[in-house]
Amino acid sequence: MNDDPGRIRVHPEKIREISLPGMGLRFAFGMVVSVIAGLVGQRWGVTAGGVFLAFPAVMAATLTLIQDEEHSRVPVAQDARGAVLGAVGMIVFAVCVWALAGRVPAAPAMALATVAWMIVSAILYLAVRRYTR
Amino acid sequence: MGEVWTIVVRGLCGGLLVMAFALVGEIVSPKRFAGIFAAGPAVALAGMAVTLLVLGERQVAEAGHGMVVGAVALVAYCASAVPLTRRLGATAGSAVAMVIWAAVATLGWELIT
Numbered sequence: 001m002n003d004d005p006g007r008i009r010v011h012p013e014k015i016r017e018i019s020l021p022g023m024g025l026r027f028a029f030g031m032v033v034s035v036i037a038g039l040v041g042q043r044w045g046v047t048a049g050g051v052f053l054a055f056p057a058v059m060a061a062t063l064t065l066i067q068d069e070e071h072s073r074v075p076v077a078q079d080a081r082g083a084v085l086g087a088v089g090m091i092v093f094a095v096c097v098w099a100l101a102g103r104v105p106a107a108p109a110m111a112l113a114t115v116a117w118m119i120v121s122a123i124l125y126l127a128v129r130r131y132t133r
Numbered sequence: 134m135g136e137v138w139t140i141v142v143r144g145l146c147g148g149l150l151v152m153a154f155a156l157v158g159e160i161v162s163p164k165r166f167a168g169i170f171a172a173g174p175a176v177a178l179a180g181m182a183v184t185l186l187v188l189g190e191r192q193v194a195e196a197g198h199g200m201v202v203g204a205v206a207l208v209a210y211c212a213s214a215v216p217l218t219r220r221l222g223a224t225a226g227s228a229v230a231m232v233i234w235a236a237v238a239t240l241g242w243e244l245i246t
Contacts, residue, residue: 006163014160026155027148030176034147037180038140046184046192047245050199051238053177054207057151058158059214060227062171079158080218082168083211090204093174097181097197106185106193113197114174121169128165 006129008122022061029061054090059083085128089121139187146179172211202241210234 033055041049062079096113097106158170177200185193213233217226 006165008166009162011160011162015156018156018159023152023155027152029148030151030179031144031148033151033176034179035140035144037147037176038143038183041180041184041196042136042140046188046195047199048242049180049184050196051203051206051242053174053180053196053200054203055176056172056207056210056214056231056234057147057176058155058171058173059211060231061151061155079164079168079171080211080214082165083172083214084208085165086169086172087204087207087211089169090172090174090177090207091201093177094197094200094204097177098194098201099197101190101194101197106181106190110178110181110185110193114178117174122166125166125169 006133008125026058026061029057033057050094054087054094056083082125085124086117086121088124089117092120093117139183143180143183146183147176150175150179172207198245199242202245203238205241206234206237209237 033052037049037052037055039049040052059080093113093116096116097109100109100112103109154170154173154175157173158167161167161170177196181193181196184196210230210233214226214230217229220226221229
């Protein structure tokens with residue numbers, strides 16, 4: 001049995017423990033940021049709206065959720081460290097869409113960019129895990 | 134689709150996708166790997182899908198161009214959030230990190246325009 005604490009695992013049973021108010025807050029953050037991105041795009045153009053497509057919505061919601069739980073700072077720091085890796089993946093996502101959407105249909109370009117985000121983020125995670133052991 | 138309905142659909146799709154990414158983040162471990170989903174392209178996928186339906190293919194590429202700047206700022210946000218949260222607490226730390234995101238995004242915007 002492998003007890004490596006850094007090993008990636010999926011715990012579907014944790015779905016039952018998810019806080020509905022927490023999910024509601026995340027929905028609200030996502031909705032507000034999407035609306036802001038849309039309004040900026042309508043007023044100043046799609047490129048300006050695009051800047052807000054990488055607004056830290058989920059991260060901000062996560063940090064807000066633990067504002068009264070000081071003991072949660074360590075797990076949140078872990079979340080944030082992982083988010084740095086996801087954010088680097090987001091640069092790859094954006095570059096993929098920018099480079100591909102004019103050349104191939106936009107829908108597959110977005111799908112490919114999402115796969116690239118996941119792969120780059122996972123590779124970075126595995127590299128960090130290897131060098132911080 | 135009118136402009137108001139476009140914004141409504143954009144908001145609903147963005148909220149749902151952010152929730153979906155957060156859900157994945159909740160059921161995977163370890164925490165550092167789960168954190169990747171806190172910086173996932175949820176809002177981007179929702180926004181670009183609506184842009185594609187309403188404005189067409191070309192505009193999606195332009196949104197991607199702007200998003201490169203936002204994503205670089207997102208790296209700065211996430212990197213600064215760890216020390217700032219430790220030093221200032223969640224609310225103040227998050228607020229200062231948000232100012233950093235805005236500053237880097239503004240600088241990047243000046244560079245691409």
